[in-house]
Amino acid sequence: MATPTPRPKFLDGGPKKMLIGGEWVPAASGKTFATIDPATEQKLADVCEGDKDDVDRAVVAARRAFESGPWSKMSASERGQIVWRIGDLIEKNKDELALLDTLDNGKPIFETTYVDTVLAADIFRYYGGFATKIHGETIPVAGSFLNYTLREPVGVCGQIIPWNFPLLMASWKLAPALGAGNCVVLKPAEQTPLSALRLAELCLEAGVPPGVVNVIPGFGPTAGAAVARHRGIDKVAFTGSTEVGKIVMREAAENCKKVSLELGGKSPNIILQDADIDAALKGVMMGMFFNQGEVCCAGSRLFVHKSIKDEFVGKLAEHAKKLKVGNPLDPETRMGAQVSEEQYDRILGFIKAGKEQGAKALCGGDSARATAGGGKGYFIQPTVFDGVNDGMKIAREEIFGPVIAALPFDDLDEIVARANDTPYGLAAGVWTKDIDKAHYLARKVKAGTIWVNCYNQFDAASPFGGFKESGFGREMGIHALELYTQVKSVWVRVRPQGK
Numbered sequence: 001m002a003t004p005t006p007r008p009k010f011l012d013g014g015p016k017k018m019l020i021g022g023e024w025v026p027a028a029s030g031k032t033f034a035t036i037d038p039a040t041e042q043k044l045a046d047v048c049e050g051d052k053d054d055v056d057r058a059v060v061a062a063r064r065a066f067e068s069g070p071w072s073k074m075s076a077s078e079r080g081q082i083v084w085r086i087g088d089l090i091e092k093n094k095d096e097l098a099l100l101d102t103l104d105n106g107k108p109i110f111e112t113t114y115v116d117t118v119l120a121a122d123i124f125r126y127y128g129g130f131a132t133k134i135h136g137e138t139i140p141v142a143g144s145f146l147n148y149t150l151r152e153p154v155g156v157c158g159q160i161i162p163w164n165f166p167l168l169m170a171s172w173k174l175a176p177a178l179g180a181g182n183c184v185v186l187k188p189a190e191q192t193p194l195s196a197l198r199l200a201e202l203c204l205e206a207g208v209p210p211g212v213v214n215v216i217p218g219f220g221p222t223a224g225a226a227v228a229r230h231r232g233i234d235k236v237a238f239t240g241s242t243e244v245g246k247i248v249m250r251e252a253a254e255n256c257k258k259v260s261l262e263l264g265g266k267s268p269n270i271i272l273q274d275a276d277i278d279a280a281l282k283g284v285m286m287g288m289f290f291n292q293g294e295v296c297c298a299g300s301r302l303f304v305h306k307s308i309k310d311e312f313v314g315k316l317a318e319h320a321k322k323l324k325v326g327n328p329l330d331p332e333t334r335m336g337a338q339v340s341e342e343q344y345d346r347i348l349g350f351i352k353a354g355k356e357q358g359a360k361a362l363c364g365g366d367s368a369r370a371t372a373g374g375g376k377g378y379f380i381q382p383t384v385f386d387g388v389n390d391g392m393k394i395a396r397e398e399i400f401g402p403v404i405a406a407l408p409f410d411d412l413d414e415i416v417a418r419a420n421d422t423p424y425g426l427a428a429g430v431w432t433k434d435i436d437k438a439h440y441l442a443r444k445v446k447a448g449t450i451w452v453n454c455y456n457q458f459d460a461a462s463p464f465g466g467f468k469e470s471g472f473g474r475e476m477g478i479h480a481l482e483l484y485t486q487v488k489s490v491w492v493r494v495r496p497q498g499k
């Protein structure tokens with residue numbers, strides 16, 4: 001690899017500790033695990049491995065901070081300023097955070113610099129601003145009563161996040177929880193714990209009091225499960241696979257925790273006959289290959305009107321062949337390494353299944369380890385499959401890699417039925433110049449987000465989340481405050497009017 005690997009100072013000084021009650025501490029068990037750079041397969045750092053005992057300690061600290069610490073006594077304005085300041089500190093430390101995520105996850109530095117860190121800073125400012133705008137209502141009830149509501153924080157929130165956008169997922173979770181006045185126990189993914197730990201340092205630097213943010217790196221079935229089932233946690237928010245989301249929901253039943261789930265997808269990207277082809281090609285490329293396809297809302301089912309399917313898919317394959325796959329630290333790279341060997345093998349397994357079931361790879365269809373990584377790293381070629389039918393494994397299951405399945409369609413109602421023929425419902429794309437068809441599909445397709453003549457647009461102010469088995473609860477926007485607050489109704493007897 002041409003570009004030398006820079007090493008952030010954050011990685012020096014022995015195993016990375018966990019944050020409990022404002023202190024950086026080792027795991028109660030003394031155990032650590034290694035986190036690796038998937039582009040080089042080299043170890044980046046050892047990280048303390050949290051388990052049930054550490055989650056217990058973190059919950060005690062969070063409960064104390066919530067019930068009697070300075071956080072709950074603070075004015076909304078003071079709290080909002082602290083949350084805003086986290087956003088400022090992310091911006092100030094953007095290059096370091098971008099580098100940490102690129103090293104830990106394998107995603108291009110171009111993306112971590114211009115997308116992940118920017119959106120992460122923005123969401124803290126959005127919910128920092130909201131802290132002073134969360135309020136109850138007065139209700140015109142019958143009788144001589146004043147009835148009003150208080151909108152209160154939920155309490156101690158457990159948050160379990162995946163590895164595909166490490167800093168951004170931590171930010172989507174922490175920012176609304178803190179803006180609404182909660183305390184948090186966050187469990188990052190074992191593959192990518194580093195940026196969440198650095199973000200926790202920034203939270204302390206911004207003035208977040210001890211115990212309000214606790215970060216416990218560790219494994220899902222141990223640390224993650226302890227968070228999901230803990231009786232001292234009032235709410236659990238989970239992003240990851242549908243399979244694990246179901247487990248989290250079951251575990252959360254132990255004490256009737258509030259649950260929100262942001263799960264997998266197999267999103268349709270629909271190209272109508274009259275679409276602007278060049279714009280649609282760019283949108284399909286970005287919708288599929290952004291972040292190596294490791295995106296829950298990736299537009300992995302490409303439905304193209306049969307009259308333009310061959311031309312469109314042929315051009316798509318040409319574009320995909322030109323995509324620069326390689327060293328994630330090179331600013332020109334547009335596709336880096338998949339996050340782990342497990343994920344790399346899994347994706348190659350899907351590609352193999354596609355071929356075995358009779359689909360044709362117009363480009364890609366193999367590892368890119370030799371060409372993109374000089375023999376190392378979990379690189380995969382961007383792959384465009386043609387000759388796919390709706391029943392094939394590559395058309396039905398979430399691959400979470402750079403593999404797109406092209407499917408022709410004929411008419412509008414057929415496409416509605418086929419787009420909706422999936423257990424998922426996270427997002428969908430529609431490409432057309434016909435405003436009537438665009439809005440028709442926006443209503444008929446069952447998904448939490450519909451992008452018309454665009455794809456992968458995000459804003460802290462706009463809600464994001466799933467229909468069906470893609471989960472429930474909306475992150476971002478005013479809607480996320482529903483997840484992190486609860487309503488109390490207060491009745492006060494007053495003197496009847498005229499007495």
Ligand code: NAP
Binds near residue numbers: 163219296
């Ligand atoms: P995953 O297992 O669902 O991981 C997501 C998070 O849940 C991680 O922090 C994980 O911990 C934790 N976890 C795992 N088992 C748990 C349990 N029993 N109780 C509580 N927490 C648990 O996802 P993955 O294995 O990393 O990826 C597998 C597939 O999930 C992907 O191929 C993709 O299809 C899907 N996925 C979807 C999203 C999304 O944004 N919707 C994100 C990532 C993955 P550890 O990782 O530390 O074990």
Ligand code: MG
Binds near residue numbers: 220
């Ligand atoms: Mg996992």
